[in-house]
Amino acid sequence: MAGPTTAERGERQQESSDPPLVRRRLRLPRPRTIIILTVVLALLGAGAVWALYGSQWLRVERVSVSGTRVLTPEQVREAADVPVGVPLISVDSTAIEARLRRKLPRIDEVDVVRAWPHGIGLKVVERTPVLIVEKGGNFVEVDDEGVRFATVSERPKGIPTLELTVSRSSSAAASLRRFGEDRLVREAVRVARAIPAAVARSTEVVKVRSYDDISLELGDGRTVAWGSGEKGAAKARTLTALMKASPDARYFDVSVPTAPVSAGS
Template identity: 75%
Template sequence: MAGPTTAERGERQHLDSGPPRLTRFKRLLSPRTLIILLVCVVLLGATGAWVLYGSQWLRVERVSTSGTRVLTDEQVREAADVPVGAPLISVDTDVIEARLRQKLPRIDSVDVVRSWPDGIGLKVIERTPVLIVENSGKGGKYVEVDAKGVRFATVSRAPKGVPALNLTAAQSSSSSASLRRFGTGRLVREAVSVAGSLPAAVARRTQVVKVRSYDSISLELSGNRTVAWGSSEKGRAKARTLTALMKASPEARYFDVSVPTAPASSGS
């Protein structure tokens, strides 16, 4: 009986051997090799978990702060209550951020970051007052209001360069109607919007922002000057008009930019 042909022997040899790289790989993947690899992976994972959670190398040892102006670093660290000595990986930064905003309303935003290998950083941005409200019920103290209309702190001394809010919307029938319609919160926000629209030179001279109604807001400046601003609408246009008007009439004592396309000034 005739044996296989040369072509048949070559085909069988090719099927038996396969590609050289694949053959070597199959030899490496023996059961024993697989077990060794699995043990190595488990050991590496266990070692990594121990380093992160169980060792003394990556634990919180220091807490740093930055960005404070009125608040002290000690106040921020105390309010944050970072678990010193805990594994750095286990510190819940979201919880610390929420705790800081709750305990310290002066904080507008905060970023809690891990500083490997052993630190926590507290990056704080404080609220900046744009208006103050006199609180007659607390011994003449003042409440600071930021650009978002948030009343965030009570202080015993008025901050320098921050105008006072005079809300007179309840002193007349027409003003009371505006108060009932918009509410105190809305009128305060309107005043805040006006304060934020003021040109820098005017803002420095503004002593009082008086709100009689939604569309009757005025400014009392140093030097016995008054500005009728109207509503908070078209704030940028009113700011530009007021700047030009004050340059054109430097001796005037009264300025009206409630309609910025038809401004007026008077007095000397």
């Protein structure tokens, strides 16, 4: 009987040289295996949902507060009104932030953090007053954005008073109509932030007569004509140099920083 042909021998050699995985047929998981895996995954999912929402393990038990300076932690907790005993995952952090900003305008920023497994953390940043406005024997605090955020009975130390004294002149009245009181307050804040540190410590009043007529009254009786809030850095440098050059002067004008003026002694 004749042996295999040359072609048949080549096919057999090719088959024997193929990797075992190539020769094997792909085997699909058995139906029982698929059912078992499906049941296991469903049980794990149900268990996770129960742990987050139905169990007593991950519920709110305490509320911590950090970052307060003037406010007390108790005030923040009361305003936040975090529901104790509810599942931690269900706490609405956006609603808590909104309540805090609405009830406590002194708060500038707030971050509500879930502290697993039982806590809620409230990290707050309070507004810092840059100016104060006297009103009915109290003092309204104004922050660096011009926001009037709190009224206190005692004058904050080291914070200048804002005096908005728009004159009856046509130019001043036009300035008020054009910019509005809120814009003039923001310009005063802009000036207050630009005052050199050495001068800021003795500044008692920031007086606004119009948009481009803002002046400073210092505690020792000296006066600074600042002008508008524009070119604040240049005006600060000029004022520092002018005060060093004329230490006995009582009046300084840096409204045009390239042409400063000092007078009086």
